[in-house]
Amino acid sequence: MTTTLAPAVFARTTRGSGPGLLLAHGAGGSIEANYGPIMDGLAAGHTVVGVDLPGAGETPQPDAPLDVEELVDQLVAAADAEGLDTFAVSGYSLGGPVAIRLAARHPERVSSLVLSAAFAHADTRTDLATSIWHQLYETGQHTLLANYLSLMALSEGALNTLNPAQVQAAVEQLAPVIPAGTGDHVDLVRRIDVRADLAGIAVPTLVVVTTADPLISPALQRELAAAIPAAEVAELPTGHLPFAERPQEWLKLISDFLARN
Structure with missing residues (x-):
């Protein structure tokens, strides 16, 4: 099994059994806040491992600006700690570019990607x-x-x-x-840029475009999808919070995709 040198220090939630599924949440959120409404459904068919970003959930606040490489290391460390060799990754909002970076760095570990309300970089x-x-x-x-x-x-x-x-x-x-780490999360939203990773993503990928999203525009989400070879696109008529507005539809899109991949 491939392992990471980083110890797993971020708080994590583990539920269910079956193939691995890592969760990466959004800025100002947490695993419970962003995935809680669909967690039972995801865990029905997967070993779900969600990691709280610094300053969210039970993970302490950082003493330095957030670094995407450290976040990737912590997601992989959590997978290692739970005995997951390979896994799908679901990234919501800021978790999207984090998931992309993980897939780019560890292509042998990632079986598929689901990117919801996500972006590769912050436009103006x-x-x-x-x-x-x-x-x-x-x-x-x-x-x-x-x-x-x-x-x-x-x-x-x-x-x-x-x-x-x-x-x-x-x-x-x-x-x-509002989580104590919100300022750090939002600072990373403004800095993160994974556009250089997109063309190299070779695993099955689903991009869930939140078509009524006032925060991350559908155009920016579609731009992300267009840059990933053979990415599937599903449109969900919701704002930036699919877990609040259309949780069952969001769950079905993710579950059906993972069942096929």
């Missing part, structure tokens, strides 16, 4: 959106940030099913639990 629009996110977090304006995330993460249709009082109630729930 994404950089602007995340710079505001970063500033609101770093200046302690967490209630205003929760309002901003409601606007930028939910689809127009989903947001408009709520009245202002319901939005405010949701904001009041979200603001106190």
Whole structure:
């Protein structure tokens, strides 16, 4: 079995049995926040291993800027610790480029990729959106940030099913639990760039495009898909939070793809 030299130090969640499936979550999220609603379904057919980024879940905050290579090392270390020789990788949002980098560095370990609401780099629009996110977090304006995330993460249709009082109630729930590592995560969103890895991705890949996404535009997601040879594309009519708006449809897309690959 190929192993990594890095010890597994990030907190991880392990569920189920069967073929390996690594999960990489998004900025300002965690494994539970981003994959919790579909975890039972994923674990029904796989040994699911999810790793929380620094400052999320039970993983301590970092003392230096996040480095994608370290995140890849920790995902592989978690797989090693759970006895997984090969595995599929599901990357959501920021977890997408992390998953791509993992597949590029360890092609012999990765059996397939699922990239949801993902990007290879931040375009100007994404950089602007995340710079505001970063500033609101770093200046302690967490209630205003929760309002901003409601606007930028939910689809127009989903947001408009709520009245202002319901939005405010949701904001009041979200603001106190924004992960401590959010600033570090969003900083990495602005810096990460895996475009050079895309042409070399040879494993079966599914790109789930969130077609009503205000944060990571569908155009940027399709640009990613077009650069990966033979990537399959599935369109999901949701905002940036498929686990909140359309969890069962998202689960079915992932499960059906993994069953075929």
